[in-house]
Amino acid sequence: MDPEELKEKALKLHRKHKGKIALKSKVPLNVAEDLTLAYTPGVAHASLAIATRPSDIFKYTSKGNWVAIVTDGSAVLGLGNIGADAALPVMEGKAVLFKRFANLDAFPICIKSQEPDVIVETAKQVASSFGGVNLEDIAAPRCFEVERKLQEALDIPVFHDDQHGTAIVVSAALHNALALAGKKLEEEKIVVCGAGAAGTAVSKLLLEQGAKHLLVCDKNGIVNAAERYEHAHLNELAALTNPEKRKGGLAKAMDRADVFIGVSAGGIVKKEMVEKMNAKAIVFALANPVPEIFPNAAKEGGAFIVATGRSDYANQVNNALAFPGVFKGALKARAKRISKEMKLAASEALANVIPENELREDYILPSIFNPDVVKKVSEAVAEAAKTSGATK
Amino acid sequence: MDPEELKEKALKLHRKHKGKIALKSKVPLNVAEDLTLAYTPGVAHASLAIATRPSDIFKYTSKGNWVAIVTDGSAVLGLGNIGADAALPVMEGKAVLFKRFANLDAFPICIKSQEPDVIVETAKQVASSFGGVNLEDIAAPRCFEVERKLQEALDIPVFHDDQHGTAIVVSAALHNALALAGKKLEEEKIVVCGAGAAGTAVSKLLLEQGAKHLLVCDKNGIVNAAERYEHAHLNELAALTNPEKRKGGLAKAMDRADVFIGVSAGGIVKKEMVEKMNAKAIVFALANPVPEIFPNAAKEGGAFIVATGRSDYANQVNNALAFPGVFKGALKARAKRISKEMKLAASEALANVIPENELREDYILPSIFNPDVVKKVSEAVAEAAKTSGATK
Numbered sequence: 001m002d003p004e005e006l007k008e009k010a011l012k013l014h015r016k017h018k019g020k021i022a023l024k025s026k027v028p029l030n031v032a033e034d035l036t037l038a039y040t041p042g043v044a045h046a047s048l049a050i051a052t053r054p055s056d057i058f059k060y061t062s063k064g065n066w067v068a069i070v071t072d073g074s075a076v077l078g079l080g081n082i083g084a085d086a087a088l089p090v091m092e093g094k095a096v097l098f099k100r101f102a103n104l105d106a107f108p109i110c111i112k113s114q115e116p117d118v119i120v121e122t123a124k125q126v127a128s129s130f131g132g133v134n135l136e137d138i139a140a141p142r143c144f145e146v147e148r149k150l151q152e153a154l155d156i157p158v159f160h161d162d163q164h165g166t167a168i169v170v171s172a173a174l175h176n177a178l179a180l181a182g183k184k185l186e187e188e189k190i191v192v193c194g195a196g197a198a199g200t201a202v203s204k205l206l207l208e209q210g211a212k213h214l215l216v217c218d219k220n221g222i223v224n225a226a227e228r229y230e231h232a233h234l235n236e237l238a239a240l241t242n243p244e245k246r247k248g249g250l251a252k253a254m255d256r257a258d259v260f261i262g263v264s265a266g267g268i269v270k271k272e273m274v275e276k277m278n279a280k281a282i283v284f285a286l287a288n289p290v291p292e293i294f295p296n297a298a299k300e301g302g303a304f305i306v307a308t309g310r311s312d313y314a315n316q317v318n319n320a321l322a323f324p325g326v327f328k329g330a331l332k333a334r335a336k337r338i339s340k341e342m343k344l345a346a347s348e349a350l351a352n353v354i355p356e357n358e359l360r361e362d363y364i365l366p367s368i369f370n371p372d373v374v375k376k377v378s379e380a381v382a383e384a385a386k387t388s389g390a391t392k
Numbered sequence: 393m394d395p396e397e398l399k400e401k402a403l404k405l406h407r408k409h410k411g412k413i414a415l416k417s418k419v420p421l422n423v424a425e426d427l428t429l430a431y432t433p434g435v436a437h438a439s440l441a442i443a444t445r446p447s448d449i450f451k452y453t454s455k456g457n458w459v460a461i462v463t464d465g466s467a468v469l470g471l472g473n474i475g476a477d478a479a480l481p482v483m484e485g486k487a488v489l490f491k492r493f494a495n496l497d498a499f500p501i502c503i504k505s506q507e508p509d510v511i512v513e514t515a516k517q518v519a520s521s522f523g524g525v526n527l528e529d530i531a532a533p534r535c536f537e538v539e540r541k542l543q544e545a546l547d548i549p550v551f552h553d554d555q556h557g558t559a560i561v562v563s564a565a566l567h568n569a570l571a572l573a574g575k576k577l578e579e580e581k582i583v584v585c586g587a588g589a590a591g592t593a594v595s596k597l598l599l600e601q602g603a604k605h606l607l608v609c610d611k612n613g614i615v616n617a618a619e620r621y622e623h624a625h626l627n628e629l630a631a632l633t634n635p636e637k638r639k640g641g642l643a644k645a646m647d648r649a650d651v652f653i654g655v656s657a658g659g660i661v662k663k664e665m666v667e668k669m670n671a672k673a674i675v676f677a678l679a680n681p682v683p684e685i686f687p688n689a690a691k692e693g694g695a696f697i698v699a700t701g702r703s704d705y706a707n708q709v710n711n712a713l714a715f716p717g718v719f720k721g722a723l724k725a726r727a728k729r730i731s732k733e734m735k736l737a738a739s740e741a742l743a744n745v746i747p748e749n750e751l752r753e754d755y756i757l758p759s760i761f762n763p764d765v766v767k768k769v770s771e772a773v774a775e776a777a778k779t780s781g782a783t784k
Contacts, residue, residue: 001428010434011441011452017418019454020430023497024416025488026409032703035712035760036393038412039485041681042402044469046481049403051474060403061480062411077436082443084520088453089438091521093431096417105415107499110520118517125514128476128502129483289433311424320427368427 020092021108026062058131058334067106067327068130069094070123072114075139075162075197078288084110087137094136094161102324102374104331106134116142120149127154131331134323135160140196141231157330157338157390163201164343165319168326169365170202170261170284171209172350173317176364177305178259179356181280189213189257189278193250193292194264195223200233202261205343207240214241215253219264222246222253251276258282266290274301283307286317305361314362321350321368325377332378333385341388342381349380412484413499418454450523450726459498459719460522461486462515464506467531467554467589470680476502479529486528486553493766494716496723498526508534512541519546523723526715527552532588533623549722549730549782555593556735557711560718561757562594562653562676563601564742565709568756569697570651571748573672581605581649581670585642585684586656587615592625594653597735599632606633607645609656614638614645643668650674658682666693675699678709697753706754713742713760717769724770725777733780734773741772 001009014020027038036042046060058064073087091108098106107129111122119142123133133156135147143160151158159165178185190211192203195218203216216223216237223229224245225238246253254260254273259282262269269292274283283298285291288309295306295313307315326346330338353366353376366373385391393401406412419430428434438452450456465479483500490498499521503514511534515525525548527539535552543550551557570577582603584595587610595608608615608629615621616637617630638645646652646665651674654661661684666675675690677683680701687698687705699707718738722730745758745768758765777783 001425006428006434007437010429010437013419013429013434014438014452017454018450018456019452020417020419021454021497022416022418022457023487023491023499024414025412025491026414027405027412027488029488029492031761033393035489036398036703037402037405038488039482040469042398042405043481043485044471045399045402046406047468047471047474047478050481051471051478054477057477057480058410060406060411061484062409062413063480064410065414076439077432079436079439079443082439085446085449086439086443088449088455088520089435089442090431092453093435095415096419096421096430097427099415099417100421105413107415108521109518111517112520113517122514122517125503125505125510126501126518128480128504129500311428320431369423 014089019089020096062105063129064131064331064334065105066130067098067104067132067134068109068123068126069106069134069136070109070111070119071136072111072119072138074114074137074142076137081139084112091136094134097320098324098327101320101368102328102378104324104327114142116145116149119146120153123150124153127156130156132156132327133158134327137162140200141233143197144233151337155336157335159323159326159338160197161319161323162197164338165322165326166198166263167201167205168322168343168347168350169317169319170286171205171347173284173307173315173365174206174259174261174282175347175351176354176359177282180359180361180364181282181304183258183280186210186212188259190215190259190261191253191257192216193260193262194218195234195237196263198263200237202263203237203241205347208340208344209347215246216241217250217253221249260284262286262292264292266292269293271297271301274298274303277302280304284317305364307364315364317365318368321365321373322346322377325374326381328374329378329381330385333382333391335385335390336392337390339384339388339390342384342390345380345384346377349376352376406481411481412488454497455521456523456723456726457497458522459490459496459524459526460501460515460518461498461526461528462501462503462511463528464503464511464530466506466529466534468529473531476504483528486526489712490716490719493712493760494720494770496716496719506534508537508541511538512545515542516545519548522548524548524719525550526719529554532592533625535589536625543729547728549727551715551718551730552589553711553715554589556730557714557718558590558655559593559597560714560735560739560742561709561711562678563597563739565676565699565707565757566598566651566653566674567739567743568746568751569674572751572753572756573674573696575650575672578602578604580651582607582651582653583645583649584608585652585654585660586610587626587629588655590655592629594655595629595633597739600732600736601739607638608633609642609645613641652676654678654684656684658684661685663689663693666690666695669694672696676709697756699756707756709757710760713757713765714738714769717766718773720766721770721773722777725774725783727777727782728784729782731776731780731782734776734782737772737776738769741768744768
């Protein structure tokens with residue numbers, strides 16, 4: 001679809017029903033008795049049950065199926081800091097994805113303030129209605145603080161999708177790409193380009209999975225422990241990666257690397273940089289809508305497997321492969337947080353949706369319309385929630 | 393239905409689907425193109441439109457059809473201060489009433505804090521998603537402060553249903569009851585029993601409509617300007633009512649009164665007190681579930697017309713006769729607040745749903761299932777929003 005057509009069609013769809021989300025009643029309200037049961041006086045018994053035994057809120061209300069989509073509108077898609085109101089269409093979109101792929105109910109909580117403590121306090125104040133919190137499009141580094149503080153304040157799972165959703169899908173895709181290339185994660189030289197929400201979470205998850213040779217680049221070059229960074233997450237990344245304390249720019253980092261994972265800005269990787277990578281190079285150029293390098297250029301540079309964030313190329317790295325199943329599993333297990341083990345289980349389950357003998361260079365991730373995705377991911381996450389103690 | 397059966401059936405209904413509310417997507421999500429339009433990259437155009445022109449939020453999102461049901465759980469039904477979590481079943485019930493009667497979408501915002509400023513700040517922070525705010529079950533006197541401050545902070549209508557919804561339905565019922573009795577509002581001696589949220593709003597609306605002889609009683613007796621009260625709303629009521637500065641208890645107030653409106657506590661009115669009222673006495677005993685006096689006792693005491701809050705007696709004063717139409721009209725007109733004129737218009741329209749020649753002593757209010765109710769009320773409210781300047 002050309003850009004003008006896309007714009008016209010998208011705006012038309014949004015105008016058609018005025019937005020994308022509506023309420024649905026799960027109970028009949030046709031005769032007076034329906035009202036006496038669903039509302040006063042009958043509803044008082046449900047309230048009293050919860051007042052007596054707080055956990056009954058999961059029995060008598062819809063809390064356990066609702067997810068709050070919390071944003072401050074500070075890092076919305078590729079649009080940047082557009083604020084709470086302008087973020088609403090994106091959050092409504094996220095809500096209908098939750099419904100479509102996980103049959104979960106989700107509601108946009110677009111917070112006017114961009115102060116971490118106000119975001120945390122507001123989300124905490126309104127948490128009664130929700131079984132989980134999906135943090136969305138909150139800029140780094142405040143997203144790290146918001147996620148940590150909010151999870152400390154709540155006993156329902158808090159999950160920043162731009163971090164962990166991306167990390168789960170990237171790591172699953174990488175797992176399958178490495179299998180096709182006959183390579184091993186522990187041995188590969190990996191460059192993560194971008195040290196924001198996604199880059200940080202991708203790096204940490206790959207390290208958890210056994211990656212040993214990992215460099216993170218931000219716009220100032222390779223993150224390294226010889227530097228002192230203003231933001232805590234960069235110092236943390238520096239301590240976890242780059243044991244040789246290498247310095248330099250992205251081109252230097254990519255020289256003889258096996259894997260490039262871009263979660264940064266469109267167009268910053270040139271074909272020549274891919275040419276300097278090792279044989280059977282894996283290039284995930286995930287900046288959206290313009291990738292770090294387009295697939296054809298990456299292939300010309302010798303890349304063996306290329307993935308992007310776009311639906312119009314093969315191997316789309318799409319968070320919708322992860323968050324519906326992660327929340328479905330977490331809510332089903334009534335997890336109180338998303339443990340590391342749950343993320344690892346989600347990644348493994350997602351990778352395994354495609355049987356190894358069906359993997360191809362242009363088929364390292366399943367379609368989001370494949371119903372096995374949410375099924376396998378949610379089952380694995382629910383199981384890991386229990387075994388990792390995240391339900392306690 | 394006997395109380396045990398009611399309890400069992402109500403809890404069963406709430407367990408059946410785990411609560412009462414779900415999300416519904418208004419857009420199809422069946423093929424990849426659907427996602428590119430409803431979510432990324434297409435959704436960016438809706439966000440950009442809003443970032444450029446803030447009022448476009450009503451065009452491209454569902455904001456204009458969503459109502460926040462905001463409570464702090466401090467005065468829930470007859471249950472009192474049960475808190476945010478235990479209030480959730482009631483707020484879900486309110487949400488499905490909004491859907492059923494006005495085809496509006498509503499979502500429970502149950503706020504943990506009971507500090508007025510925190511309630512206001514939280515509701516303000518999350519207002520992007522909503523076209524209006526229904527305050528619900530917030531105890532007096534803090535409800536007055538919360539409503540005032542929140543309306544000052546927002547440019548969408550804020551409406552405390554326990555105040556104004558009740559006042560609209562009571563005044564409509566009284567209008568019809570007086571017509572049947574051949575009496576005039578201005579001439580009648582009216583006793584409002586209860587000086588909380590409902591009693592205060594009922595008194596003010598009746599004064600707006602022309603009532604001249606109005607006494608308000610709280611548990612300390614007739615509110616009068618000779619006293620200095622701790623709470624501002626009582627001093628205000630004292631200044632607006634009881635010009636003769638009468639003192640005494642409820643029995644004294646009811647002696648030779650024409651109208652009794654109870655929004656207080658069950659069982660506090662005895663048959664003998666009704667006997668001392670004037671001929672063709674009108675008794676609205678609205679405490680729930682136990683009215684101030686049961687209809688049969690009031691009738692034995694000589695009452696001409698009796699109304700209660702219960703669905704199992706004639707003349708049910710039910711807020712669901714008002715709030716769906718009020719919000720539907722206000723949101724349709726895109727009102728920025730609920731003006732006095734909008735409340736008066738709602739009351740008049742509701743009263744007029746029953747043609748005068750069809751009024752009977754046991755039929756002074758229409759059924760909430762009568763589709764004319766929301767139609768007439770919403771049309772009148774939308775019109776009054778425009779003419780009273782509440783859309784500016």
